[in-house]
Structures are given as structure tokens and as C-alpha cells.
Amino acid sequence: MRLGHSVEKIVTRIVTAAGMGSIVLLGIMMMLTVTDVFLRYVLNQPIKGSMELTEYLMVCVGTLGLAWCALQGAHIKVDLIVSRFPQRAQKYVDSFNYLLLIAVSGLIAWQTFMRAGTIRQLGVDSAMLEIPQYPFVLVVSFSYLLLFLTSIMLMIYAVSYLISKGAKK
Numbered sequence: 001m002r003l004g005h006s007v008e009k010i011v012t013r014i015v016t017a018a019g020m021g022s023i024v025l026l027g028i029m030m031m032l033t034v035t036d037v038f039l040r041y042v043l044n045q046p047i048k049g050s051m052e053l054t055e056y057l058m059v060c061v062g063t064l065g066l067a068w069c070a071l072q073g074a075h076i077k078v079d080l081i082v083s084r085f086p087q088r089a090q091k092y093v094d095s096f097n098y099l100l101l102i103a104v105s106g107l108i109a110w111q112t113f114m115r116a117g118t119i120r121q122l123g124v125d126s127a128m129l130e131i132p133q134y135p136f137v138l139v140v141s142f143s144y145l146l147l148f149l150t151s152i153m154l155m156i157y158a159v160s161y162l163i164s165k166g167a168k169k
Contacts, residue, residue, distance in 0.1 A: 011149045012071065018146055019068025022061050029057040049129035056126075056136050063143035067150040070101075088165055091158045098155035105151055109144035112137055 032050055040046040069075050082093050116137035124133045 008153055011146075011153060015067040015071050015146050015150055018064045018143065019071075022064035022068065025057050025064070026061045029054055029061060032057070049126070052126045052129050052131065056131065059136050060139050063140045066143055067146035070147060070150045070154065088162065091161050091165075095155060095158040095162070098151050098158060101151040102148060102155060105144045105148040109141050109148055112141035112144060116141060 032047070032053060036047045036050040082090055085093065116134045119137055120132070120134040125131060126133065
């Protein structure tokens with residue numbers, strides 16, 4: 001049990017750090033955009049490649065925060081029907097949803113990791129600044145790996161709840 005607790009703690013710390021990193025990158029992206037707009041319209045000197053940088057930062061911001069949002073329960077949920085279910089039934093639905101999320105996030109993590117290798121071998125770079133694309137694809141892969149691990153933890157929580165309620169009967 002102790003090993004599981006320490007693994008959970010490590011995953012939680014990494015996911016939280018990735019979420020905070022996402023927030024920092026969002027701030028950088030906002031400052032870059034504001035600066036670019038200011039320089040473009042006031043001095044007629046836009047930042048070269050700011051759109052490329054913004055696109056890459058957007059990918060990082062969008063994916064690094066996925067697992068953190070899942071851990072915080074901050075994803076948008078439409079549960080008009082499920083919210084009317086008893087708590088135990090809701091946990092069954094959550095368990096099924098986590099199972100699907102484990103499968104999908106694991107598949108995306110694996111496929112984007114494979115894709116990053118292909119992109120690196122091909123030497124795909126951005127058009128203007130010639131920034132290699134593969135590190136950003138690796139960020140996406142890492143982010144989905146974190147979502148995969150977080151989904152496993154959440155699935156364990158949901159199943160533990162069901163087991164504990166079943167033992168009380």
C-alpha cells in the first residue's frame with residue numbers, strides 16, 4: 001500500500017507542476033501577443049515568427065493542463081442525467097468514463113510519441129523560425145501520458161469507493 005501511496009504522490013506532483021507550467025506558458029503567450037500587437041500597430045515592427053511561437057505555446061498550454069484539470073475535477077461535465085443517479089451509480093458511470101479515458105489517453109500518448117520520432121527523423125521544422133516540431137509533439141505525448149496516469153488514479157478512487165460501499169452492505 002505504501003508503494004501505491006508514494007507513486008500517487010509523485011504523479012500528483014508531476015501533474016501539478018505540468019499544470020503550473022501550463023499557466024506560466026499561458027502568461028508568456030499573452031505577453032508575446034500583447035507585445036507583438038503593440039509593436040505591429042505602434043512602431044510598425046511586428047515580432048518575427050510570433051504566430052509560430054504562439055501556435056507552439058498554445059499546443060503546450062492546451063495539453064499540459066489536461067491531467068491537472070482532471071485531477072482537480074475541473075473539466076466541463078454535462079451530467080444532467082447522471083447527477084440524478086444515486087452516488088453509487090454515479091461512481092459506476094465515472095469508472096466506465098475513466099476506463100475509456102485510460103484507453104484513449106494511452107493510445108494518444110503512444111501514437112504521438114511514435115509520431116515525434118518520425119517528425120524528428122524527417123527533420124520537420126516551422127516555416128519561418130525553423131524551430132523543430134518534434135519537441136512539441138513530445139510535450140503532447142508526455143501530457144497524455146500524465147492524463148493516462150491520472151485517469152488510472154481516478155479510476156482506482158472510484159473503484160475503491162464502490163468496494164468500500166459494497167463492504168458495508
